[in-house]
Amino acid sequence: MTQPTRTWQLGPGFFVSAPDGTPLSAAADVVFGRMLAAQPPPEGALCVHLDARRAGAGWQLYADSVPIVRACADNNLAPVVEGTMVACAARTRSDCVAFHAGCVEIAGRGVLLLGEKGSGKSTLTLALALQGGRYLGDEVVFVRLDDRRIEAFPKAAALKEESFALFGEAPTWYSPLRGALRYYQPPDTAPLFHSIPKADLIVVPRYRPSGELAVTELARHETALMLVQQCFGGLGRNPQALEIIAGLSKAPAHLVEYSAAQDAAAAVLRLCNEVKS
């Protein structure tokens, strides 16, 4: 008897499946739960079948029966599935430019959050999503080449240990690169392929353990350079990325240095209102 599978859609023609009712499918659900495929993959779509087999204390991850990479422990499985499949999702799309960014929609306004690893981007994205914003993603944001709209990639937000206290209990996972991790899916999450016309505000968060909240306006070229740095695969992947960056950098942009996520979220909401007025 064939084992039932569970399928997630990670792109227009890109699906991932895994045996249902296994630790692997549970881990994939933690990350991509809102991207569960409603329909079976259509003919001609790229569908990758994942599997995980015990390897010592961890798991060996397979894609289409080929061993790919190992999760060092049970609690490393979700970060491994997240890393490999986000990389695939970003590299299978030729119709858009991918940015390493978070995105929320607040009262019809698009807010793009750009930042280095550890800048508190995911924390602030989630805080905004829980204060009335609609969550579009915290890791990858796609900007379509044809209509320049920003498209959601609504995988769960991955938060590091410093932010655990802010968002309540959730299972703790572990990544060798990022340390302890928890995944949170905001209740108001946009569906896959939901898009907004543009970024009305760009926020560059910078978490610091102490100190007052500081909001500094960024010049257009500073925003553009930040976008270049956060462009998946660099500008070489698609020369049109430069045009997209030039377009995005027209939005008002602010560096938000914060130690308390709630204060930073309140400041971003204020900035958002100013943009509106």
Added chain:
Amino acid sequence: MRLSRELTHLAQCLATVAGLPGPGWPTKRDIRWKRWLQLVEEHQLGALLSGRWSADWNLPPDVESQLQERYVRAGNAAAVQTIEFLRTLRALNGVAEAVVLKGAALVPVLYREAAERSMWDIDLLFRSPEDQEKARALLEQRGCRARRNLRGHHHLPALVNPVNKMAFELHLNLVTPPLAQGFMDEIWQKRRRIEQAPVPNFYVLDDAALLAHQCIHALNDPIESPLLRSLFEIAWLASRLDAAGQTALKDLAARWGIGTIVGRGLWLAADVFGSPTLLERPPCGAYEFWSRARLGWCDYRTPWQKWRRHVAAAHVVHMLEGASDRNVLTPLGIAVRDTWNAVRARVVQRFSRSEAPPRRGSMPSAVLGDTILLFDERSGETHLLNRLAAKVWQATDGQLSADGIAELLESEGVSSADTRKALRALIVKGILEA
């Protein structure tokens, strides 16, 4: 072979992975870990070492965590690479028969998983030019584009998928100048299928031919092939070759006159890792000298610098060996031209006021108010031009001379001295042609 203590330590780590004797641990334990990591990067060994880490290696915790980072990144990339590779093989099934070469062939043979061995370039060997053309048509139909033109080479120009950056090299032979057709026919007939593969057409060379090709490839590819990893793979393959495989390798070498080129790889690998030599030691030449030096090259400031160093050395070695198809004066000509360009960029420009410096091609740009963002497709660098540099860059249309540009910008309140300074800076950065 005398190796630096960093190389010795690295080689010994690798030897333990494959169960080879290796050079032994360095007697002096004061390893320069920064250099050790540079060597790991240069020879693309980070993911393998992280995956096979052993406490005996005595790595400092920060080095271990850097290796782990490479492993995680390699794992993410491996998923993309494997999916694209399998998708291509599936598409080729029934269209053109191919044998998978190099990294993609070595993953199921030697490695535990794809993350341990990156494979951005997929090399496929075809039996006939017709099959090669069919494969090219199929890849082009899927959006792959040729990287650069190669004349008289044993494979077509690499076809690159612009979205995921995977490159496909479609071979008719293993090397330039080509090996005898009889040899190619023989290794084609002895190809074997990877049984556990999810596609029916995943063929690789048999063990003896795989090792022979690895030896040929390791020493012939001056840049893209990380030499220490290639020698390690030779050593690993050689140590696994059973008696029948050893006989087959000796037979191939003797009958097709590839004993020297294969022997070189085997002996160099044996010198580092203590692996079986299998063939007689070939006479030592410029190749061996160059290869030993190459093992330690790792501290480049730019990929361009790396490319030039390797290519220049390879060229000289090929000439000394009498195997170069280029004119003896070519490297000399390149050196003279480079020196002249450097002098023009840095010195002559100061005195020459009548030249019209043109913008370089292949540099997409975006105007951001007063500033300009430029992307250099050749180097992969992004430049942000400030207000003055942006004005100068916009004025350089290849028609106006330096004097003309200075005059034009003087009317906008920019001093002639500032314009010339900006011109020089743009030339030095390679944004304008000298």
